[in-house]
Amino acid sequence: xxxxxxxxxxxxxxxxxxxxxxxxxxxxxxxxxxxxxxxxxxxxxxxxxxxxxxxxxxxxxxxxxxxxxxxxxxxxxxxxxxxxxxxxxxxxxxxxxxxxxxxxxxxxxxxxxxxxxxxxxxxxxxxxxxxxxxxxxxxxxxxxxxxxxxxxxxxxxxxxxxxxxxxxxxxxxxxxxxxxxxxxxxxxxxxxxxxxxxxxxxxxxxxxxxxxxxxxxxxxxxxxxxxxxxxxxxxxxxxxxxxxxxxxxxxxxxxxxxxxxxxxxxxxxxxxxxxxxxxxxxxxxxxxxxxxxxxxxxxxxxxxxxxxxxxxxxxxxxxxxxxxxxxxxxxxxxxxxxxxxxxxxxxxxxxxxxxxxxxxxxxxxxxxxxxxxxxxxxxxxxxxxxxxxxxxxxxxxxxxxxxxxxxxxxxxxxxxxxxxxxxxxxxxxxxxxxxxxxxxxxxxxxxxxxxxxxxxxxxxxxxxxxxxxxxxxxxxxxxxxxxxxxxxxxxxxxxxxxxxxxxxxxxxxxxxxxxxxxxxxxxxxxxxxx
Amino acid sequence: xxxxxxxxxxxxxxxxxxxxxxxxxxxxxxxxxxxxxxxxxxxxxxxxxxxxxxxxxxxxxxxxxxxxxxxxxxxxxxxxxxxxxxxxxxxxxxxxxxxxxxxxxxxxxxxxxxxxxxxxxxxxxxxxxxxxxxxxxxxxxxxxxxxxxxxxxxxxxxxxxxxxxxxxxxxxxxxxxxxxxxxxxxxxxxxxxxxxxxxxxxxxxxxxxxxxxxxxxxxxxxxxxxxxxxxxxxxxxxxxxxxxxxxxxxxxxxxxxxxxxxxxxxxxxxxxxxxxxxxxxxxxxxxxxxxxxxxxxxxxxxxxxxxxxxxxxxxxxxxxxxxxxxxxxxxxxxxxxxxxxxxxxxxxxxxxxxxxxxxxxxxxxxxxxxxxxxxxxxxxxxxxxxxxxxxxxxxxxxxxxxxxxxx
Numbered sequence: 001x002x003x004x005x006x007x008x009x010x011x012x013x014x015x016x017x018x019x020x021x022x023x024x025x026x027x028x029x030x031x032x033x034x035x036x037x038x039x040x041x042x043x044x045x046x047x048x049x050x051x052x053x054x055x056x057x058x059x060x061x062x063x064x065x066x067x068x069x070x071x072x073x074x075x076x077x078x079x080x081x082x083x084x085x086x087x088x089x090x091x092x093x094x095x096x097x098x099x100x101x102x103x104x105x106x107x108x109x110x111x112x113x114x115x116x117x118x119x120x121x122x123x124x125x126x127x128x129x130x131x132x133x134x135x136x137x138x139x140x141x142x143x144x145x146x147x148x149x150x151x152x153x154x155x156x157x158x159x160x161x162x163x164x165x166x167x168x169x170x171x172x173x174x175x176x177x178x179x180x181x182x183x184x185x186x187x188x189x190x191x192x193x194x195x196x197x198x199x200x201x202x203x204x205x206x207x208x209x210x211x212x213x214x215x216x217x218x219x220x221x222x223x224x225x226x227x228x229x230x231x232x233x234x235x236x237x238x239x240x241x242x243x244x245x246x247x248x249x250x251x252x253x254x255x256x257x258x259x260x261x262x263x264x265x266x267x268x269x270x271x272x273x274x275x276x277x278x279x280x281x282x283x284x285x286x287x288x289x290x291x292x293x294x295x296x297x298x299x300x301x302x303x304x305x306x307x308x309x310x311x312x313x314x315x316x317x318x319x320x321x322x323x324x325x326x327x328x329x330x331x332x333x334x335x336x337x338x339x340x341x342x343x344x345x346x347x348x349x350x351x352x353x354x355x356x357x358x359x360x361x362x363x364x365x366x367x368x369x370x371x372x373x374x375x376x377x378x379x380x381x382x383x384x385x386x387x388x389x390x391x392x393x394x395x396x397x398x399x400x401x402x403x404x405x406x407x408x409x410x411x412x413x414x415x416x417x418x419x420x421x422x423x424x425x426x427x428x429x430x431x432x433x434x435x436x437x438x439x440x441x442x443x444x445x446x447x448x449x450x451x452x453x454x455x456x457x458x459x460x461x462x463x464x465x466x467x468x469x470x471x472x473x474x475x476x477x478x479x480x481x482x483x484x485x486x487x488x489x490x491x492x493x494x495x496x497x498x499x500x501x502x503x504x505x506x507x508x509x510x511x512x513x514x515x516x517x518x519x520x521x522x523x524x525x526x527x528x529x530x
Numbered sequence: 531x532x533x534x535x536x537x538x539x540x541x542x543x544x545x546x547x548x549x550x551x552x553x554x555x556x557x558x559x560x561x562x563x564x565x566x567x568x569x570x571x572x573x574x575x576x577x578x579x580x581x582x583x584x585x586x587x588x589x590x591x592x593x594x595x596x597x598x599x600x601x602x603x604x605x606x607x608x609x610x611x612x613x614x615x616x617x618x619x620x621x622x623x624x625x626x627x628x629x630x631x632x633x634x635x636x637x638x639x640x641x642x643x644x645x646x647x648x649x650x651x652x653x654x655x656x657x658x659x660x661x662x663x664x665x666x667x668x669x670x671x672x673x674x675x676x677x678x679x680x681x682x683x684x685x686x687x688x689x690x691x692x693x694x695x696x697x698x699x700x701x702x703x704x705x706x707x708x709x710x711x712x713x714x715x716x717x718x719x720x721x722x723x724x725x726x727x728x729x730x731x732x733x734x735x736x737x738x739x740x741x742x743x744x745x746x747x748x749x750x751x752x753x754x755x756x757x758x759x760x761x762x763x764x765x766x767x768x769x770x771x772x773x774x775x776x777x778x779x780x781x782x783x784x785x786x787x788x789x790x791x792x793x794x795x796x797x798x799x800x801x802x803x804x805x806x807x808x809x810x811x812x813x814x815x816x817x818x819x820x821x822x823x824x825x826x827x828x829x830x831x832x833x834x835x836x837x838x839x840x841x842x843x844x845x846x847x848x849x850x851x852x853x854x855x856x857x858x859x860x861x862x863x864x865x866x867x868x869x870x871x872x873x874x875x876x877x878x879x880x881x882x883x884x885x886x887x888x889x890x891x892x893x894x895x896x897x898x899x900x901x902x903x904x905x906x907x908x909x910x911x912x913x914x915x916x917x918x919x920x921x922x923x924x925x926x927x928x929x930x931x932x933x934x935x936x937x
Binding site: 022023024025026027028029030031032033034035036037039416418519520521523526528530 | 585586587588589590591592593594597656657658659660661662664718721722723724725794795796797798799800802
């Protein structure tokens with residue numbers, strides 16, 4: 001019995017020895033490149049045009065269309081249903097085979113909300129035609145739309161519909177493409193507007209028997225104009241007023257938190273273009289921006305608040321010649337420089353555009369063509385010569401790199417930035433590690449700053465002045481211990497444009513081909529647990 | 531008090547660990563039935579010192595000094611092996627099978643076997659990271675590893691006199707892991723701006739479910755025969771094999787095969803912040819590194835071994851007897867294991883032996899064992915690595931326990 005106890009003791013002891021009290025662990029150092037990229041103006045400026053001036057420096061040639069109105073913004077044809085019926089006036093009539101009844105032309109009104117159209121050209125759309133035959137024998141329908149032509153040929157469609165009954169007429173439905181049709185809306189008299197005409201001819205079956213036609217037999221045609229788009233219209237487009245106050249946000253500038261910039265003499269202009277053969281009047285009531293600190297600057301100048309008359313375009317179709325007006329804001333006629341240097345993130349513009357401001361002075365001869373536009377373009381040309389004095393940008397990124405300390409995890413690390421800078425701008429960078437409430441848990445200061453190219457030397461290979469910088473951020477154990485609490489990382493960069501001696505801020509022109517080459521490496525001390 | 535001392539002695543032995551009890555004794559005594567319980571645990575390294583090895587097995591922090599000593603000991607190719615298992619066997623000599631001299635045996639047990647061949651640079655990568663390889667190449671080509679856990683049940687016959695026996699075993703494979711790196715090189719520029727990973731190889735990992743990943747069939751045998759070493763003096767030799775057979779793993783294994791030459795130089799800002807990098811999800815990682823994932827299976831060797839050698843003759847009343855032999859596993863990481871030693875018959879009930887060995891997963895080892903016979907019970911405890919048991923300068927540890935009860 002003692003032996004059994006002894007063996008049991010051995011077995012239990014073996015199990016106890018086999019149980020691990022803790023994991024095996026050791027520390028390792030892992031290095032890897034994280035970012036290898038080159039930033040140039042092509043990366044930074046997405047939809048702007050950069051060009052090189054005679055001095056070999058970049059300048060901004062910015063052209064943006066602020067708004068662009070076409071025919072569809074002025075005139076639209078609503079879906080419209082017209083009904084055309086034929087009823088025999090005689091109580092009872094024996095109709096021989098092949099006998100035809102010709103109905104009179106009927107006129108139907110388009111409801112165009114004050115617009116008086118005389119002629120339109122359909123670029124896209126369809127007509128759905130539904131005909132019903134109450135006769136017991138087959139009947140033939142000819143549907144004509146006087147004034148609706150394509151290549152000079154009148155719209156005319158013929159249908160044969162099998163026999164039905166007075167109680168249950170037989171119906172046929174067809175959908176036809178109306179693209180390319182011209183529609184004359186002046187009616188039978190030729191002096192009206194918004195009128196569509198139709199005519200119906202009904203024939204008995206030429207090869208069928210004679211049939212009795214009574215006044216209870218109602219032949220009906222229903223034509224539905226659907227999704228009509230036009231690319232030409234003539235008539236009077238009405239006195240339309242478009243008043244708006246719009247806000248344009250430049251999100252990138254939300255990152256600015258401090259500092260100033262100094263721009264050279266600059267100018268921006270607004271090009272106004274009227275491609276409609278109708279007079280128009282435009283007024284910019286106000287243009288103001290508000291920057292990161294709440295400072296607001298309003299653009300001032302004689303052209304703010306003053307109506308600009310846009311005469312009707314001349315010519316037609318391929319010879320259309322829009323009328324244009326230019327609003328030019330420069331340093332001598334406005335405060336445009338101060339306006340731009342305010343680095344406004346929110347721009348508010350209030351304006352009014354009025355069509356036919358003096359009513360129907362053209363005798364109903366407004367015209368709009370496929371290439372007619374009423375639009376405003378912004379043009380700005382300025383050298384990229386900026387003096388930055390403590391201009392501070394700060395942007396925040398979501399961050400989620402939680403780790404389990406019971407598994408292999410990072411204990412500390414170093415982030416190294418190797419930069420080659422050909423921009424004449426220096427940058428001091430700071431990283432803020434934030435919790436989910438945005439509170440700063442840790443701050444990582446760079447060991448050095450990214451030097452301006454003004455501190456470097458000329459590379460004979462490309463003639464660019466470049467400065468090399470090597471800076472690092474130390475990730476301490478305390479920071480890594482809080483890694484699970486870090487939910488955001490804010491990157492703050494303070495830009496300056498120092499002179500060569502670094503003693504003063506000066507405007508710096510950006511040379512052609514300038515770039516910032518960035519190589520970001522990490523070295524993590526990882527504790528391995530097994 | 532004696533019980534307490536004995537307990538302390540055993541616990542000291544256990545805490546110092548031990549492995550495969552050497553040698554097996556030849557005993558022709560006739561008994562009716564016999565139950566043998568046997569358990570062993572052993573790990574050994576060719577190049578890792580015990581201060582690191584013990585931490586890997588039992589847990590604890592491995593500091594730079596410990597890593598340094600072991601790293602310096604590494605050569606181009608290095609080995610490690612681990613084995614742990616237990617078995618219970620019932621022998622009945624009263625029944626007669628085929629011929630009257632044959633009884634039957636039944637056995638069941640479990641085993642865990644792992645082995646690895648690896649390069650010095652692989653050890654360096656795992657224990658130091660890649661930072662120390664900046665500007666150079668870490669080469670881990672030719673590294674391979676294999677691990678298998680199984681349960682087994684077997685039955686067979688035993689010669690009543692010589693105790694030679696053979697059993698047919700059925701295996702259930704509960705875990706399988708194997709990998710081969712045919713070509714593996716990690717080059718990192720001195721400036722830490724590029725990483726070039728050249729990797730071709732494969733890894734097979736058994737899935738989580740079901741519990742039984744495969745089945746196997748194999749044999750254990752133990753053939754003993756006398757040999758006249760001088761006139762009127764016989765020595766007994768033994769050829770024994772365990773777990774010699776094959777296992778079949780159906781599609782319960784996930785295979786990762788790679789043949790890639792991947793160059794990484796960091797992300798662009800667009801890749802990093804636009805979330806379009808190669809590593810934005812797991813599928814892309816596999817694709818980027820050209821890793822093909824598939825269900826795999828097939829037939830693999832069981833982790834068996836064959837041992838040939840002279841064993842102790844229990845009928846011999848000499849105070850000292852020698853034993854020696856050679857063992858070979860079905861593992862490429864295992865080099866032929868040679869051993870030789872002597873047993874001191876202290877009394878009719880108590881024996882002690884020492885031996886030296888060379889090979890296996892490590893180099894020279896000194897072993898020790900003792901056994902005691904108390905009435906119908908025989909208890910044995912031993913280690914194949916005394917140095918590893920008592921010091922951090924060894925390169926492994928082993929423990930073997932054996933309880934035999936004759937009825």
